[in-house]
Amino acid sequence: MTDRPLLPLADAAPRERSDAARNRDAVLAAALRLVDEHGVAAVTMESVAEAAGVGKGTVFRRFENRSGLFAAVLDHSEARWQESVMTGEPPLGPGALALDRLLAFGDSRISRTLSHAELFGAASTGHTRSYPVWSFTSLHVQHLLRELDVTGDIPLLAAALLAPMEMPILSQQVRIEKLPLPRIVAAWQDLARRVVGA
Missing domain, CATH: 1.10.10.60 (Homeodomain-like)
Known part of the structure; x- marks a missing residue:
């Protein structure tokens, strides 16, 4: 042969x-x-x-065209961020307690979404994330919830924690309601602590 x-x-x-x-x-x-x-x-x-x-x-x-370029920029930036979640420094990366990682994840994700708001519009994504991006974030949060021994419907609890991080919700809070970012992050962290019973 x-x-x-x-x-x-x-x-x-x-x-x-x-x-x-x-x-x-x-x-x-x-x-x-x-x-x-x-x-x-x-x-x-x-x-x-x-x-x-x-x-x-x-x-x-x-x-x-510009839309294609900016969509690729978003994908590239997302891949780098995912790498920092998987292999980066704690508390976002491995090596920290699961609750600390979850709280760092929320802070980082909210900040990234807001900092990329213009890119979402320019990429003609309709301010939504692709399925692979949603899948990665959902699986990561589910993993952390299981590490924290959370009971209940883990996929739906993860979805409830991820929903406030999406662009339409953050845009409403920041641009229309004029809520300060620290207040939004603190409220999300309060929600996360309630979900995990901390």
Whole structure:
């Protein structure tokens, strides 16, 4: 039997060339930096290409338009945040007590959602997270609740803890009701403590 390369799985993403991966990472980092510095409205495909040191055509071929670019920026930023939850420093990452991790998770998630509000709009996501993002956060909170020996319907309790962190709710509280962020975080932490019986 001769050695032949295995065919890729039907749903597997094609392997990315190393230069293409470097360009993608440079573009996403540049876009996020420009958004942080100037706001979403001021960021163009051209300015991102210049900041990343790549051609404008590279950015358009890869992301098609601003919505595609900003959706990719959100995905990239989310992946980095998830990594900090899984392997980062405590209390957000492993090594802290489960309750401390849960409270740090809530603080971090609320802050991230608000800091990415403009990106959600520019990415045309309708201010909602993708299923993989929701799945990750839900499974993480369920895991922490089980570590804390919480009883009841764990998936629905996790959903109840995650709902206040979503953009429509936070936008209503911060932009319309003008509630200060520390009050929102404190109220969420109070809810978390009540759920876990702490």
